[in-house]
Amino acid sequence: MPQPPTSQARDRYWQPFEASASDPWTIERVVHLHRRVGFAATWSEIQRDLKAGCDASIARLLAGEMRPRTHGFDELASAIGDVAAGSASTGRLKAWWLYRMLLSPDPLRERLSLMWHSHFATSNLKVKNLALMRGQNELLRQFALSPYSNLLKAVIKHPAILLWLDADANRKGNPNENLARELMELFTVGIGNYTESDVKEAARALTGLSVVDGKYGFDVAHHDGGPKTVLSDATVSDVDSLLDLLLDQKATAHRLASVLCETLMGESAYEAGAVRQLAEGLMARDLDIGWATETVLKSRAFFAEKNLHCKVLNPIQFMIGALHALELDSPPPSTLVLARWARRMGQDLFYPPNVGGWKEDRAWLGSRTLVARANFATELARGQLSRDPHPPNCNQLLQRYEIDSHDPYESTRWLATLLWGHAPVATVESVVEHARASDRLSPLNAILAELLTRPEHILA
Amino acid sequence: MHSRRRFLKTGSMVSLTSSVPATLARLASAAPKQKDERILVVIELGGGNDGINTVVPFGNDGYARSRINLRLAEKELHKLNNGVALHPNMRPAKELIDDGRLAIIQGVGYPQADRSHFRSMNIWHSGNPEIKEEVTYGWLGRALDQRKQNDRDRANSSGVFVGEQQTPPAMLGRESVVTALSRAEDLELLSQRVVDLQAAGAIASQSSLNQFVVQQFSDAYASAERVQSTAKRRSTNVDYPATKLASNLKLVSQLLHSGTESRVFYTIQDGYDTHFAQLLTHSRLLGEFSGAVKAFLDDLKRSELAQRVVVLAFSEFGRRVKENGTQGTDHGTSGPVFLAGEAVTAGLHGQTPDLCDLSDGDLKIHIDFRRIYATLLDEWLGLDATPLLLQSFEHLPLFA
Numbered sequence: 001m002p003q004p005p006t007s008q009a010r011d012r013y014w015q016p017f018e019a020s021a022s023d024p025w026t027i028e029r030v031v032h033l034h035r036r037v038g039f040a041a042t043w044s045e046i047q048r049d050l051k052a053g054c055d056a057s058i059a060r061l062l063a064g065e066m067r068p069r070t071h072g073f074d075e076l077a078s079a080i081g082d083v084a085a086g087s088a089s090t091g092r093l094k095a096w097w098l099y100r101m102l103l104s105p106d107p108l109r110e111r112l113s114l115m116w117h118s119h120f121a122t123s124n125l126k127v128k129n130l131a132l133m134r135g136q137n138e139l140l141r142q143f144a145l146s147p148y149s150n151l152l153k154a155v156i157k158h159p160a161i162l163l164w165l166d167a168d169a170n171r172k173g174n175p176n177e178n179l180a181r182e183l184m185e186l187f188t189v190g191i192g193n194y195t196e197s198d199v200k201e202a203a204r205a206l207t208g209l210s211v212v213d214g215k216y217g218f219d220v221a222h223h224d225g226g227p228k229t230v231l232s233d234a235t236v237s238d239v240d241s242l243l244d245l246l247l248d249q250k251a252t253a254h255r256l257a258s259v260l261c262e263t264l265m266g267e268s269a270y271e272a273g274a275v276r277q278l279a280e281g282l283m284a285r286d287l288d289i290g291w292a293t294e295t296v297l298k299s300r301a302f303f304a305e306k307n308l309h310c311k312v313l314n315p316i317q318f319m320i321g322a323l324h325a326l327e328l329d330s331p332p333p334s335t336l337v338l339a340r341w342a343r344r345m346g347q348d349l350f351y352p353p354n355v356g357g358w359k360e361d362r363a364w365l366g367s368r369t370l371v372a373r374a375n376f377a378t379e380l381a382r383g384q385l386s387r388d389p390h391p392p393n394c395n396q397l398l399q400r401y402e403i404d405s406h407d408p409y410e411s412t413r414w415l416a417t418l419l420w421g422h423a424p425v426a427t428v429e430s431v432v433e434h435a436r437a438s439d440r441l442s443p444l445n446a447i448l449a450e451l452l453t454r455p456e457h458i459l460a
Numbered sequence: 461m462h463s464r465r466r467f468l469k470t471g472s473m474v475s476l477t478s479s480v481p482a483t484l485a486r487l488a489s490a491a492p493k494q495k496d497e498r499i500l501v502v503i504e505l506g507g508g509n510d511g512i513n514t515v516v517p518f519g520n521d522g523y524a525r526s527r528i529n530l531r532l533a534e535k536e537l538h539k540l541n542n543g544v545a546l547h548p549n550m551r552p553a554k555e556l557i558d559d560g561r562l563a564i565i566q567g568v569g570y571p572q573a574d575r576s577h578f579r580s581m582n583i584w585h586s587g588n589p590e591i592k593e594e595v596t597y598g599w600l601g602r603a604l605d606q607r608k609q610n611d612r613d614r615a616n617s618s619g620v621f622v623g624e625q626q627t628p629p630a631m632l633g634r635e636s637v638v639t640a641l642s643r644a645e646d647l648e649l650l651s652q653r654v655v656d657l658q659a660a661g662a663i664a665s666q667s668s669l670n671q672f673v674v675q676q677f678s679d680a681y682a683s684a685e686r687v688q689s690t691a692k693r694r695s696t697n698v699d700y701p702a703t704k705l706a707s708n709l710k711l712v713s714q715l716l717h718s719g720t721e722s723r724v725f726y727t728i729q730d731g732y733d734t735h736f737a738q739l740l741t742h743s744r745l746l747g748e749f750s751g752a753v754k755a756f757l758d759d760l761k762r763s764e765l766a767q768r769v770v771v772l773a774f775s776e777f778g779r780r781v782k783e784n785g786t787q788g789t790d791h792g793t794s795g796p797v798f799l800a801g802e803a804v805t806a807g808l809h810g811q812t813p814d815l816c817d818l819s820d821g822d823l824k825i826h827i828d829f830r831r832i833y834a835t836l837l838d839e840w841l842g843l844d845a846t847p848l849l850l851q852s853f854e855h856l857p858l859f860a
Contacts, residue, residue, distance in 0.1 A: 090626075125626055126594040169593050178596060267669050310669055344646055346639065351627070353637040354601075362672060367720075368639065370680035371649060378651040430659035440651070453653055455663055455673040 013274040014281075017054055017300045025054050029303050031421030033057065035460035036311060037264060037297065038066055038107035040321035043401050043418055058297050062145075062290070064106030070330075073103060085134040093130050094339035094349040097137065101320045102329045112144040112293070113137065114316060115263045117349070118357030120155050120187065122164040124350045129163070132214070133350050136160040148256055148287035149247050152187060156243065159211040165355075167209040172224040177203045182355055183242075189251035190258075194231065201228040205242040253287060254279040260289070264296045266310030267361060274301065309420070309459045312361045315345030317460070318373060322380065322452055325418055328392055333385035341379075344372035365458070377452035381445045394444035405444060408432045412447050420456050427454060498840055499769045501712055501725045501756075502600070503705070503798075504628065505749065507733030508577065509775035510742055511795030512815070512823075514550070515564055515808075519543030522815025526782045530738055530789070544812050549747035552754035553798075557807060561757055562800045563858055566810040567826035569794035573777060577733070577791070580776040585630035587833055587849050594629070599833055600724050601633030602848045603841060607723070608635055610843075619724040620715065622708045628726055639722075644711055647687040647718070655681060686718040698759045705729045706752035713759050716769070723841070732775055735788040749773070753800050761802075770801035770840055774829070781815055781823060793822040797832055803840070805860050831856050 019025040030049045034041035038061060041049070045067070049057035060066055077100050084092035101110045117140055124133050136158055143151035155161055162168065165179035180203035184194045208223030209216075227235050228242075231249070236242045246252055257278035261270055278292055285291050296302055313321065319338055323329050342349060346369040352358055383391035394415075398405040403414045412431050416423035431450040438446035451457060517523055518534050519542055537545035538554035546554050556562035570589040574580045583589050587599035597605075604619055618637045621627045631638040641647070660674040691714060700706040708727040715722070729749055734742050753771055760766040778795030794813065813823040834853035837845035846852045
């Protein structure tokens, strides 16, 4: 059994953040937390968490109570999901998930589900079954913060991934290595930690997995019952013993720690040692994703200066975050329209680009996808995201929080703080100046459009 | 206060002064990357094109015998030789052949033709006639993967799909990425946007990531401006027909002219599944197809791009030789494949299908489609076709 990490090592990388007079819990840190992992926050949520302090805010986030639970949300979301899954419209299924991200009381879980969607990147292009795609999505949500074995086993024993990775074609004496290879390269130990012979042997262990009447099934007639040797000397027989062996590998814990750090931490904001340390913690705790998430979020490293404003938001965080922070989610915009924007920005839900999922960070910022982001901002400010178009009423929002909406500088500073957690002087001046030149929008909406197309709005 | 602020439109960044950070000044002067790399544009003719009424073997006795209601009048055809002619509505294609820009490969298919749209399309998309399941990686996706592996520095080995449909499986790669575009507006800014270099400079000085974001914004706005100004400049003298396929190809042209790094493009013209009252529909489709390709190539002709672009058009199968009882045709086997561009060896390639020498009522297959893929991959895209197609295929003399 691996040893739990020594407190000394933990102190080194994932020491908890503790607010002090010289290093206080600030608006910037509250906004950082929510933009990074929970689709941003409204002004009242920011104020609430500023008062409550770091630990209480993170506890609330982990408990799934970040946003107030609107009456009947679960029932409504589930009804929308049922209709979407039963329809032939992929747009409706995308809209269903976006609706959840916009209104769920548990945005962290939705954010992590999106991370797992990219990790277990399965595309309806090949699965061609919305009910199965939705079924897989519910598993990602259900086990988003569980021990990884629960998530991995649930996803592997579900028809969506079996269809996606040709499991049915993998039969005794006639192997198809697709599932075995991706299981090792992408879902567990990662490249460099297995050989081609391991892939072949693992493929034999996975023979017999099939989809029967739209459900996970096992066909013993196609299963290769002989012993298989994987990872040098381990003998496995079937899917369960193979998954258990892979879950037990140090390399799997390391890969998981990498995935979490890549998602939760910013560019150049952590060292290789921090990943190793997190991996050791995961090994000692049954690969508990919830524990690792909490450890990262509560850390000094997470709130450190060099981890602020250094993560490129993905298109969905970019859209949903702005809509939530600006309180444009009740009534919500048309999530069908949002789904089309997400596709233009390069993040077409349920259609990841390939088995490796979406390339994150700098890869989001191609010319065309940035033009789409700028155009989305324009359409938001013009109120074109709903079926019944009307420009957002920024005046009302500012007045709600007693901000002088007639003073463009004060308005801009407040909006920038709401959206980014800080308001750089040069940017505020530039935004006010540029907004004056707009003739199609009200002054406040012109300011909003400017803010949403600034480099600051891409980075969290 | 105003004097210290400079607002510059990305299109006019030449007016940069020394007050602007050096990194930003450099990016402002960066011209769009013009390379001599070759480009492939694929048009999928979805539904199964009736090759017999496209490249018409009017001189063959079997034509009049098997096509009663659907026979095209000889005097209206565009003759390519004594026995073969193009459909009456394909004048633009005939013009392309006459000035050396269109090759037609006849009798293309694969062994044991499958008459399911779905499976046959999967075979063409994967490049694998043995495929049983859904396509995991398509032939173009694998090609883009190889291109990426050949050059690890290439950040952007992506293909572009233009259309409303889902991305075609042909473009699925393991590492490469396909971006989908459906409207011209997706390339243009809805509202004038500029990167304020003064404000951006304040951020950019903080980290390389900030610099990168500012640079990408500048590039994006500059490329949108190029698309817009090219569109404005060119709209007067480039005449694209008012069809969906033409507007998709126009979008490809705009992308190419604005300096995109993508080298593989794909679009779909649907509607070729003509089981019923075929004549009118088929004529319209072929008119749209040849008109759009001609307009696209004429558009490119006015720039150095003409030498760098080849268009491939294929359909998942041809149709039966004998027409059916509802003035249409049912699913068949082989059909013609089109290859257009200044680089191609124009004219007819391969043996003209003999309508009197059939196999179970269907045309015999003379050329395996993978020979065309192999020729394109090796000779046009400069890749290694053998690992991509899992065996080597004899090339066709498609390029001079």
